[in-house]
Amino acid sequence: MLEGIISLIIVIFISPLFAGMINKYKAIFTGRIGAPVFQPYYELIRLIKKETINASSSSFVSKIAPIIIFLSMIFVSSIIPVGFLKPLISFNGDIILFAYILGLARFLQILSAMDIGSSFEGMGAAREATFALFAEPIFFFSIGSIAFISGHTSMYEIFNSILLNNIGYEIFIIVCSISVFILAITECSRMPVDDPNTHLELTMIHEVMILDNSGFDLFLYQFSSYIKLTIYALIEISFFYPFGKQNHFLGILIFIVGFLTLSITLALVETITSRYKMKLIPQYLLFATSIGILNLLIYTFMK
Amino acid sequence: MNILLDNDTSLLIFGFLIQFTSIFFIFLKKNKSAVFFSNTINIIGLAFSLFISIKFLFTSNGNTFPLFYNFVKIDTLSLFFLFLIQLISIPTSIYIFSYLKHYIDEKRNVRSFMLFFILLIISSQMIVIANHAILFLICWEMMSMTGFLGMLLEYEKNEVQKGSFYYFAASHVIVFILYIMFFILHKLTGSWFFDEYQKNLQIIYPVTIFLLGFLGFGIKAGFIPFHFWLPQAHPIAPTVLSAFLSGVIIKLGIYGIFRTYLFLKPLPEWVGWLVIIISLVSAIFGVWYALAQHDIKKLLAYHSVENIGIIGIGFGLGLIGAANNSLPVQILGFGGALLHTLNHAIFKSLLFIGSGVIYQNLGTRNIEEMGGIVHRAKYLSIFFLIGSIAISGLPPFNGFISEFIIYVGFFKTANELKNYYPILMLLFAVGLALVGGLAVACFTKVNSIIFLGTARKEIKKFVINIYDYISLGLLSSLCIIIGFFPTPFVYLIGKIIKYDFVNYSYRSVLETIEWNNFSFIFISFSSLATIIFFIKKYFNKKYSSRKIEAWGCGYNNITPRMQYTASSFADELNEIPKSILLYHKKIDLSENVFPKSFHFESHSEDLVDSKVVIPFYNNLRNILDKIQFLSQTDIRYYIGFILITIFIYSLLSFIWN
Structure with missing residues (x-):
């Protein structure tokens, strides 16, 4: 219980820092100085103090959606193990709860976008609904396949069961982590699927959905997207914990190294690639899915 | 007796x-x-x-x-x-x-x-x-x-x-x-009684x-x-x-x-596979057809096909479990199917009654002509939203509970039966997840086009009377109750399976799932949501809040017609199985450089209906037309036919003996 609360607090407090790190590295790679690493914290505090403005055609959905999305991210992050700490919510089958709470968040995100009644938000919502469909199988073919192979249905146990003692299994896990990386890029709306920094509405997915939000609503949206990014980073790092031997020092070390590597990788990916055409995104996601399927087949038949 | x-x-x-x-x-x-x-x-x-x-x-x-x-x-x-x-x-x-x-x-x-x-x-x-x-x-x-x-x-x-x-x-x-x-x-069996069939093993x-x-x-x-x-x-x-x-x-x-x-x-295993594959196809294409509809009731009808598919997946899983003599798989499969039967009955009638209330007021079933109903009928849209979240299988409502049981059934099958089962079960799990994703797309479309935004066609009056509220309220509270407190319902399902399907005495796998966790998580979720709601209210008051016109890129003359429509929302998804949905788009552009009017329409037809049923019916009719000369108004012809028939019968019985 205490471990779970500690890890939840770590996730909540570290998530803006992670986003700040990515931005900093990205700035460095593109030859700028960039904003300080702690900039996202300032931004969040600034947003709280702003006036909340809603569109005139918006309804109760716009009022409750940010809250539910934020809470969904909190609850989802309390399913993922941080280091060797047992998460707050951990029971058999919580992997399904994980996927479906994210689904609930998506449902309300799309609704709140459509609530504005503007075609910009509609465009983003339609894209979100479409690409989510392609992202869904990636989750099941990566994390789900580990669950089906190991026979565990709880996130904590799934990651606990990963033992890097067999070369076949190691390769399987590494390829899974690549699939998860592509999933993370899609879900967290990073390049090359979505550009979090652009201001041309026609090219955005996530950003365009929250275009008409401000103040406390935007604070909740931004914070939840930071947490979401951290959740996927945690999943990615969790693949590489040698869960067999539990050493807290080692855990902290891997945690820090993992976050550093991931932020550099994400920044690097965003520096060297440009955003794909919208038509190409389904192919990109299907590519990740097929990696997952191939990986699974190879692992099964090589055993 | x-x-x-x-x-x-x-x-x-x-x-x-x-x-x-x-x-x-x-x-x-x-x-x-x-x-x-x-x-x-x-x-x-x-x-x-x-x-x-x-x-x-x-x-x-x-x-x-x-x-x-x-x-x-x-x-x-x-x-x-x-x-x-x-x-x-x-x-x-x-x-x-x-x-x-x-x-x-x-x-x-x-x-x-x-x-x-x-x-x-x-x-x-x-x-x-x-x-x-x-x-x-x-x-x-x-x-x-x-x-x-x-x-x-x-x-x-x-x-x-x-x-x-x-x-x-x-x-x-x-x-x-x-x-x-x-x-x-x-x-x-020589009997008409069901219990005789049930007892008869041969x-x-x-x-x-x-x-x-x-x-x-x-x-x-x-x-x-x-x-x-x-x-x-x-x-x-x-x-x-x-x-x-x-x-x-x-x-x-x-x-x-x-x-x-x-x-x-005891049925052979391939029957289970047949059922589960038919069900998966029903589930996926049911929801995909639903996505392409503009008629709200037709859309809900296709969603029934989807949910029947989900029930069938559970049932097929149970059959596979029975063929392999695996108790937990049977319990989870049949249990998920039974609970989803109950759940679907609840939220589908909720959604149909909701659509009926809208039809009574607007006189149309075409969702493209709706919009902005939330400003006229807030509670109706809340009830409809509850039904939509439930039917998409999302927490914290009842649809999630039954889909969860079916997912656990997949995991259990993979665990119990080893061999090549994990891969197959994973494929079905992906299929079910795909259905979930499509259902989310479909119900966000329905909710946002019908209720949110601004009215596409002027709403003269919108009346909801007390009976509508009672029936919608009853059904949506059932959705909430089963979602938040699944334990008694799951026990009930376990009981049915225990007495009618398989006999077992120990605690079944249904009871070992920690259902109270869900109650705890969902209750804490909603109470935290309430707390944040009040915090938000406090900050909104402190730093003020207001409503202004949505941003239109500097264009100030935004009309309701500029909103996203149902067909544009679902277009990209409908393009994928174009040939199965028979999804057509027709655009009429006038020849002018500055065209005054456009015409666009998109619709989907049912593959089975338009490619199998109607051709079959037409062919049958052609054949029957050809032998129509037999049907005369004169009664003497009929007497002649009867005599011929009797003659053929007697001839046949003569040969037979």
Whole structure:
């Protein structure tokens, strides 16, 4: 219980820092100085103090959606193990709860976008609904396949069961982590699927959905997207914990190294690639899915 | 033979009698009072019966109540479906008060509608407790025909005639197949009684009989490719009836499939695979077809196909478990299927009644002409939203619980049966996740186009009366209750499986899932949401909040027509299985450089309907046209035909002997 609360607090407090790190590295790679690493914290505090403005055609959905999305991210992050700490919510089958709470968040995100009644938000919502469909199988073919192979249905146990003692299994896990990386890029709306920094509405997915939000609503949206990014980073790092031997020092070390590597990788990916055409995104996601399927087949038949 | 009539069973019969009594009130002089009294009495009877069946269900310890010389027998499965029918009938009946008001003013024949509706409810209840094949078939026929006659409330409309004919034809095919099935069963066992079939282990050709049953009941339930009548019949039926049709009648198909399975219990494994694959196809394409619809009731009808598919996936999983003698897989598969049957009945009737309220007010079923209803009817949109989240299988409502059981079933199958099962189960899990993703896309489309944004067509008035609120409120609170406190319902399901499907004595896998976790998580989720809501309110007050026009890129003359429409929202998704959905788009551009008007339309047709059913029907008609010369007006020809037939028969019997 205490471990779970500690890890939840770590996730909540570290998530803006992670986003700040990515931005900093990205700035460095593109030859700028960039904003300080702690900039996202300032931004969040600034947003709280702003006036909340809603569109005139918006309804109760716009009022409750940010809250539910934020809470969904909190609850989802309390399913993922941080280091060797047992998460707050951990029971058999919580992997399904994980996927479906994210689904609930998506449902309300799309609704709140459509609530504005503007075609910009509609465009983003339609894209979100479409690409989510392609992202869904990636989750099941990566994390789900580990669950089906190991026979565990709880996130904590799934990651606990990963033992890097067999070369076949190691390769399987590494390829899974690549699939998860592509999933993370899609879900967290990073390049090359979505550009979090652009201001041309026609090219955005996530950003365009929250275009008409401000103040406390935007604070909740931004914070939840930071947490979401951290959740996927945690999943990615969790693949590489040698869960067999539990050493807290080692855990902290891997945690820090993992976050550093991931932020550099994400920044690097965003520096060297440009955003794909919208038509190409389904192919990109299907590519990740097929990696997952191939990986699974190879692992099964090589055993 | 003893007629067992202790206190409880006589109460059950008493409940039925009250329902029957309500029929006599139809003959009251005024239309209005006839509807009011018959409906009120019927609701009282239903509530009474519901109370008794709940009592039976929760105290049942596996004993069955044979009544009327064993013609009627109530076991736990019957009790569960009795409970389901009564539970759904009450809110739909309450909705009648508001729905028929309009028709009473129009001086339509509402009495006959009431008669057919009450008979429909009674005959559906009779179906699930019948223990005699002939009684079952009579009730089945009565259920089908009262449903058909009830559909004809607006008989003069062309689409009503067309849609109800689909229902009529499909019902007769079903009854025909069921006759064959029961005659074969009678031939093999020498009995008409269901419990005899259930006891009899030496039924030969179980697979053939099961497939016949699956075909017959499957048409009723609406598995692809036998679903084609559903999207035709649902939109044109009076909304009360479509709610009942989708909530209860297609579940009777599921009941039939379960019953057939119980007759023939050990089935080979490939039957399970067949069922599960048909179900997965139904689920995926059901929801995909739904996504392409503009007619709200047609869309909901296709969603029934999807949910029947999910129920079928659970059932197929149970069959696989049974073939492999794996207890947990059976329990999870059948359990998930049964619970989803109940859940789907609840949220589908909720959504249908919601669509009915909208239709009453706007007079259209086309969602492209709606929009902005949330500003007129906040609570209606909340109820509809609850139903939509539940039907997409998302937490914290009831749809999630049953889908969760099915997912756990997949994991359990992979664990228990090892070998190549993990991969196959993973594929089915991905399929179910895909269905979930599509359902999210579909219901965000429905909700946002109907309720959110601004009105695409001017809404003159939007009236919702107290009866609408009561029925919608009842159904959505059921969604919430099952979602937040699944434990008693899951135990109930476990009980049904224990007494009717497989015998086991220890704690089953259903009970080992920590259901209380869900209650805890969902309750803490909602209480935290309330806390943040107040924090947000505080900050909004401190730093002020207001509403202004949405940003239009500097363009100030935004009209409701510029909003995203249902077809544009779903376009990218509909493009993917274009050839299966028969998704057409037509754009008419005028030739001018500065065109004044555009015309765009997109629609989808049903593949089975337009490529199989209608060509088949046309070909049949051509053949029949060719032999039409036999049909003469002169009676002497007919006498001649009869004589020829008798001659052929006697000749054949002569040769045979």
